Amino acid sequence: MWQAALVMAAMLVLVWSGATMAKVEWSVKPVSSFEFPEGNIIPNGDLSEDTHRFTITYEWGEIFTYDTSAYLTGKSSLLFDQKEGQRGRVYVNVRVDSDKKYKLGYVMKTEDLKLPENNQSLRWGVYMQDGLGAWIDSREPLKSLPDDYLNGMETGGIVIRTPNEIDLGDGPKPVSGTTGWFNVEILLDLPALVKDLQAALGRINLLRVDVTLYGGSGKIWLDCIYLVPVED
Numbered sequence: 668m669w670q671a672a673l674v675m676a677a678m679l680v681l682v683w684s685g686a687t688m689a690k691v692e693w694s695v696k697p698v699s700s701f702e703f704p705e706g707n708i709i710p711n712g713d714l715s716e717d718t719h720r721f722t723i724t725y726e727w728g729e730i731f732t733y734d735t736s737a738y739l740t741g742k743s744s745l746l747f748d749q750k751e752g753q754r755g756r757v758y759v760n761v762r763v764d765s766d767k768k769y770k771l772g773y774v775m776k777t778e779d780l781k782l783p784e785n786n787q788s789l790r791w792g793v794y795m796q797d798g799l800g801a802w803i804d805s806r807e808p809l810k811s812l813p814d815d816y817l818n819g820m821e822t823g824g825i826v827i828r829t830p831n832e833i834d835l836g837d838g839p840k841p842v843s844g845t846t847g848w849f850n851v852e853i854l855l856d857l858p859a860l861v862k863d864l865q866a867a868l869g870r871i872n873l874l875r876v877d878v879t880l881y882g883g884s885g886k887i888w889l890d891c892i893y894l895v896p897v898e899d
């Protein structure tokens with residue numbers, strides 16, 4: 668009997684330590700509806716109108732339209748009908764409290780998305796600004812952290828991105844073709860990241876939520892951008 672109790676206790680410790688070790692997590696899951704998590708600090712994240720707060724660059728800055736027939740929140744989504752060779756990027760900077768954990772994300776879907784031949788694909792990333800206003804480069808500090816520290820996300824220097832291949836239910840691969848809506852979410856434990864990534868002045872004061880596609884063609888809908896502090 669006591670052996671069973673001991674095994675149970677050991678398992679609990681394992682589960683507990685696993686849960687508390689993750690400083691960066693991410694997930695992608697299909698959704699058919701969406702409700703903003705309470706406490707979203709990104710204004711106009713429902714992308715209905717007045718998106719001046721968001722920086723929409725490369726060709727996406729010229730071709731974006733508000734789609735009032737396909738959206739999950741508010742009155743519209745942003746639609747990019749991208750022609751071969753065009754590129755796109757959307758990002759938003761948000762001041763954060765360095766003492767908190769945050770989750771951030773958005774929903775997207777695609778239609779007839781053909782990926783470019785340069786191995787680029789839709790990527791979701793986050794940038795972190797330190798107490799001196801510099802973007803934190805995670806490459807050097809990551810060398811002395813466990814290999815799985817980013818939980819499958821990848822460092823691109825000052826950006827931490829979801830992997831090239833994600834699983835929307837039919838195995839890991841770059842997003843292409845026609846998909847339903849899916850929700851990409853990233854969770855960041857800022858107090859831990861401050862320490863582990865050696866953020867200057869011991870602060871992370873700003874996060875940049877970022878989506879990119881450099882090349883390819885097809886339709887991409889973006890909606891429901893959020894960033895919320897997470898209570899333990």
Ligand SMILES: [Ca+2]
Pocket residue numbers: 712713714715738739740741742743744890891
């Ligand atoms: Ca919307």
